[in-house]
Amino acid sequence: MTIIQFLLVGAALFSFGLYGVITRRNAVLVLASVELMLAAVNINLVTFDVVLQDALHAGQMFSLFIIALAAAEVGIGIAIVLMIFRNRQSADVDELDLMKG
């Protein structure tokens, strides 16, 4: 078994995530897509950790960090989205263009 399959899975997941982030209009789905991208990175980290046989398992440690970070990020992200929805009765990302130059 080579690492190529794992890397392909990671790349596919990352691409799906990226596609989702750029195209989805619903902010919740955008957040979900971000989770996909993080998962893809995790797969890459674990893969290389195993392949390179790192004695300290830094890759696995980092993936654990990223999982914790992702959980926190989702918590905050969902809270923000809820507040936006409560204020504007919509979670459409396209309508959130207050920062327009």
Place this chain on the structure above:
Amino acid sequence: MIRFGTLMHQLVLAAEDTGHAAEDGHHAIEPGITSGALVEWAWLIVIVPLVAAFVIAFFGKKLPFKGWEIAFGSIAFVGVYGTVLFLLNATQGIVYEGTVAIADIGDFHLEWGWMVDGLSIMMYFLVGVVGTLVFMYALGYMKGDVRFTWFFVSFSLFAGGMLVLVSSPNLIQLIVGWELVGVASYLLIGHYWEDYANVDAANKAFMVNKVADAALFMGAIIMAVSVGSFSFNHILEVVVHGENGALSQWAFWAGLLIFIGAMGKSAQFPLHVWLPDAMAGPTPVSALMHAATMVTAGVYLLGRLFPFYLDVDGLFAGDVRNIIIVIGGLTLFLTGFIAIVQDDIKKVLAYSTVSQLGYMVAAMGAGAYTAGLFHLFTHAFFKALLFLGAGSVIHAVHSNNMSDMGGLRKKMPITFWTFILGTLALVGIFPFAGFFSKDEILASIKYAGGHGQDVANFILILGIAGAFITALYMTRAVALTFFGEYKGKAHPHESPKSMAYPLIGLAFFAVTAGWVNMPGIYTGFTDWLATRVPLTGIGDHHAESFDWALIVIVTPLALLAIAIGWWMYGKDKDTQAERDTFRIPVLWPLLENKYYIDDFYMSGIVRPIMGPLARVVLWIDMNIVDGVVNGVGALMKVFSKGVATVDTNVVDGVFNATGAGTGASGSALRRSFTGRVQQYAAFSFVGVIVIAVLFIIF
């Protein structure tokens, strides 16, 4: 950093070693107090009046007594502290020098310090006690004055400056105090500056003092360069050990120049001209200036450097002493004469002060440290008393002139009796203060003459004649002021209590101050003044017993003068007319014009210098200074035109272009900011891709 130098101990020890060799080594008190909180905190004596001056300047007007209470409190503090030190010095002896390092310039250490020894303590006591009484008096005297608060600012500064001077352990700080006193006296003499004559008097005092100060600076520099230190202890250490080549080479000039400085402050002939004019100030100023402050500074400085002038080994400024005694003798004789013809009561007292200062200086010149300072001590009390009494009279009759007074004996009993006591003390009638101090001075001059100095014998005759003159002009002043018939227009009345009590207090001292030094009976004062470093380097002459020969001559002479004065002026029916019958043809005009010294200065020095100098300065100002200023101006104009061109075209161009460029790029770029997060995400992804591709390619 406060340190009590080990130098002090060394000097005390050194002085004890050499003590037995001193000329007539009297037994100095072993200093019982050389450390402790009392002397280490003595710097408060100096600082409190100076701080008070600033506090009054800023907050005085808001207080119930308009700042007087702060001035009085500060000087009373000095009085109490000074009295405590005085009593402790009298019983145990105090020698202390505290210093604070201010600056180190290479090997040169600049220090601020405070001496607490016999000489300084006497001055603290004098300034504090006389000052307290005068400040109390000033409350009543200055009541209703336009610049009441400002008066007390200057007055506190005056006292503070004097305390800086007498506390100084080195020449630099002494000069600082010297100048502080000078500037404060300028402010006080010119207090009523609405009258132009008073401004002239203030300027005159300042200028004459400045002439003397220049000599003092030169003397101090010569002294410091040859010794390598400004410290009195270092200078006197060199003198006591008699071993410094550089100092002994320059000692005559250093001694002479420093004495000229002392002549200015202590109003010695021919630099005395400022002191009578200084009467332009309010009377409390005159009282303090003539008693404890300012004019005593010169005598104090001579006392501080006394071993340098005494010069047992003949290495140092011993020759200057002949000049000192002659100047003192001339001063006491010549200025006393002028007092006889003055109509202004304050001027009578002013010339009297100059004359008495002549006695002190002559004593210093005769090598009598104790006698000179003893007269300074007693004179401070009775002269302050006489000035305050005169002020009380002036306050009542609204005139300085004795031709507007007369017959005030009944109307102002307190003033009259205290004035009489002060007069008797000044004239030197037993047992009042002046008797002891004047007798001691004459005895010391006689002693100096006994060693073969013809000069001193001549000065002794002048001193005896001076005693006669003193009695004459004081009798005249008393007779014209208090006896006969009232000639003025105002309605005189006794002064308020705040003015009467200080008179009584000073009268007490005027009677008793002499009892601290009665030869053969009690000579405590001699020992008090001897608590110094180097202790036995003083070695002055002081009488072991009364000099009966002198007393037999001087006292009858003084009584005779009183009788003559009474005969001439006492009846006072038509005083003015009667006085004119006694005009001696040549002498009186000479005296009334003050020996033409002022005229000589004015037309001989001031105008010849002022006129051409003013013209030269004007020419320089019009042609050279203005030319330079105009040239520089024109040059600057041309230059600035060039700069303006560069500024409008180049500098502005750069800034405008920068601004325009920023604006254009901003409005171009703002279109890309759509506010859509996903678009930004896409852009950044594209950016990442581009960077990745570049990485792969290169």
